[in-house]
Amino acid sequence: MSGRRRRxxxxxxxxxxxxxxxxxxxxxxxxxxxxLLASAIVAIAGxxxxxxxxxxxxxxxxxxxxxxxxxxxxxxxxAVDLASPDDHELAKIAKDAAAGAVLVASxxxxxxxxxxLGPPLWRAFFGS
Numbered sequence: 001m002s003g004r005r006r007r008x009x010x011x012x013x014x015x016x017x018x019x020x021x022x023x024x025x026x027x028x029x030x031x032x033x034x035x036l037l038a039s040a041i042v043a044i045a046g047x048x049x050x051x052x053x054x055x056x057x058x059x060x061x062x063x064x065x066x067x068x069x070x071x072x073x074x075x076x077x078x079a080v081d082l083a084s085p086d087d088h089e090l091a092k093i094a095k096d097a098a099a100g101a102v103l104v105a106s107x108x109x110x111x112x113x114x115x116x117l118g119p120p121l122w123r124a125f126f127g128s
Contacts, residue, residue: 025074031102032070039063042113049120058116062109069105073098
């Protein structure tokens, strides 16, 4: 990345920059690759199990919660690294809190997955 970023001039530039942020996180954060794979598995399971629209909303909200918090965590980590290249207790707190948000979102996603996909998976493997 080079230099200081200026303000986006157009909506398309803003959208392109947002996609660059997602691309950066996918390329530099190992957890993002895991979240991408998990999202794909959940989507495939939802399609195969034919979950209804309400259940899709729960699954999509869980996926979005994890992605949003992971992207924000990446931003916080990079901003803290820039502002505080040396070890500092406040930098640690900021990074730990951002990581905690990802953990909360991930636990939420796991709970949604068990609640929504658990019963139809059970029926598929073990009958009623």
